[in-house]
Amino acid sequence: MVRTARFSEDDFIEATMAQVAEGGPPAATMQAIARRVGAPTGSIYHRFESRAAMLGAAWNAAYASFTAALAPLLRAGRPRDAALAILPWAREHERRARFLLLHEPVALFEDTPPPAPLRAELERLEESFDDAFRACVATRGDGALREEDLARAKFLIFDAPIAILRPHLMRGGPLPPFAERMIAELHAGMPIG
Amino acid sequence: MVRTARFSEDDFIEATMAQVAEGGPPAATMQAIARRVGAPTGSIYHRFESRAAMLGAAWNAAYASFTAALAPLLRAGRPRDAALAILPWAREHERRARFLLLHEPVALFEDTPPPAPLRAELERLEESFDDAFRACVATRGDGALREEDLARAKFLIFDAPIAILRPHLMRGGPLPPFAERMIAELHAGMPIG
DNA sequence: GACATTCTAAAACGTGCATTCTAATTGGCA
DNA sequence: TGCCAATTAGAATGCACGTTTTAGAATGTC
Numbered sequence: 001m002v003r004t005a006r007f008s009e010d011d012f013i014e015a016t017m018a019q020v021a022e023g024g025p026p027a028a029t030m031q032a033i034a035r036r037v038g039a040p041t042g043s044i045y046h047r048f049e050s051r052a053a054m055l056g057a058a059w060n061a062a063y064a065s066f067t068a069a070l071a072p073l074l075r076a077g078r079p080r081d082a083a084l085a086i087l088p089w090a091r092e093h094e095r096r097a098r099f100l101l102l103h104e105p106v107a108l109f110e111d112t113p114p115p116a117p118l119r120a121e122l123e124r125l126e127e128s129f130d131d132a133f134r135a136c137v138a139t140r141g142d143g144a145l146r147e148e149d150l151a152r153a154k155f156l157i158f159d160a161p162i163a164i165l166r167p168h169l170m171r172g173g174p175l176p177p178f179a180e181r182m183i184a185e186l187h188a189g190m191p192i193g
Numbered sequence: 194m195v196r197t198a199r200f201s202e203d204d205f206i207e208a209t210m211a212q213v214a215e216g217g218p219p220a221a222t223m224q225a226i227a228r229r230v231g232a233p234t235g236s237i238y239h240r241f242e243s244r245a246a247m248l249g250a251a252w253n254a255a256y257a258s259f260t261a262a263l264a265p266l267l268r269a270g271r272p273r274d275a276a277l278a279i280l281p282w283a284r285e286h287e288r289r290a291r292f293l294l295l296h297e298p299v300a301l302f303e304d305t306p307p308p309a310p311l312r313a314e315l316e317r318l319e320e321s322f323d324d325a326f327r328a329c330v331a332t333r334g335d336g337a338l339r340e341e342d343l344a345r346a347k348f349l350i351f352d353a354p355i356a357i358l359r360p361h362l363m364r365g366g367p368l369p370p371f372a373e374r375m376i377a378e379l380h381a382g383m384p385i386g
Numbered sequence: 387g388a389c390a391t392t393c394t395a396a397a398a399c400g401t402g403c404a405t406t407c408t409a410a411t412t413g414g415c416a
Numbered sequence: 417t418g419c420c421a422a423t424t425a426g427a428a429t430g431c432a433c434g435t436t437t438t439a440g441a442a443t444g445t446c
Contacts, residue, residue: 002392026303040397233424
């Protein structure tokens with residue numbers, strides 16, 4: 001190390017999430033990200049080789065944060081708690097939640113995919129999260145793991161709670177207290193096993 | 194009318210939906226839309242004043258098609274049937290479904306919103322759909338209409354079924370038969386009233 | 387205290403796209 | 417038949433943005 005950096009990788013990652021969270025993918029221009037950090041655009045390219053790499057790094061960071069909050073509960077065979085854990089996570093990381101849960105990766109990446117190492121990292125994260133789901137379903141079921149069972153679990157633990165949050169994440173503002181109730185009711189009425 | 198048009202508004206609208214459905218918003222460039230129709234780019238501007246207007250018109254058309262399939266069932270007080278009606282609609286209009294259900298309007302419009310008349314038309318459509326929801330909830334409940342009741346209904350009839358379809362719409366290919374089952378179960382376990 | 391290296395800094399470049407422009411065609415109508 | 421507005425046709429324009437370049441500043445090491 002020869003010169004101390006004024007800006008960190010994380011500064012740019014956070015700024016990227018913020019730009020997407022507030023204005024969607026089109027608002028995440030390299031200039032806007034740099035401006036938000038207070039850096040010149042060129043500085044981004046010392047850390048990230050391209051815009052695709054910048055967005056990819058932000059995506060991986062948000063995804064890792066999210067799955068870290070849920071995976072342990074899944075592996076412990078507590079699907080209901082995993083589903084409910086999305087709420088405090090989203091309340092604590094509103095920016096990340098809006099970035100990760102409101103935008104399909106396809107909308108961010110399909111013009112230019114992130115470089116291979118980032119894609120590989122994301123694949124590892126996704127696979128690990130998938131494993132957690134399978135482990136959770138396995139603790140409940142008895143025999144073979146059908147595709148339908150896995151789809152059910154993902155819906156109940158992941159997609160449905162997010163569908164409950166989406167309107168409020170979009171509007172901005174606090175997540176309503178009845179979100180908890182709806183998730184609990186959902187799991188009471190439509191159990192995993 | 195002095196010269197017969199070779200291309201119709203609908204041609205461009207369908208091409209716009211197709212481009213977004215297949216490649217996301219960034220794939221819906223004016224040139225790509227025109228190329229898909231076989232027309233020069235300039236021809237689009239005889240019918241739509243801007244790209245925002247083009248996307249807005251496509252969005253309104255898809256939204257109208259979708260709500261037309263559901264609203265009557267809602268007004269008839271049949272929430273379960275409304276939720277299940279999403280499936281045949283999506284199977285019959287795969288392109289529209291991918292366009293409408295896989296992309297947040299925010300991602301399409303927030304850099305440049307569509308012109309006022311289109312926004313007004315969309316607002317009317319949304320309001321009418323909202324009314325249908327309220328009517329449906331009212332037939333079930335007894336007293337005042339709480340925000341939570343409306344949120345529950347929208348989740349059960351709209352967001353949850355779409356969450357069930359989303360992974361399959363994304364992947365492409367046919368919607369699985371167990372989607373029906375999951376929606377039915379959801380409504381059995383978590384009734385509207 | 388000079389050097390190598392990593393960074394900041396800001397301007398410059400090139401490209402792709404939305405939009406506009408100019409010209410050429412078409413076909414109903416007088 | 418000849419006129420004319422609507423339309424096709426496709427090239428031209430201008431801008432926004434990703435990326436590169438060039439120059440200078442900072443800092444640990446010898």
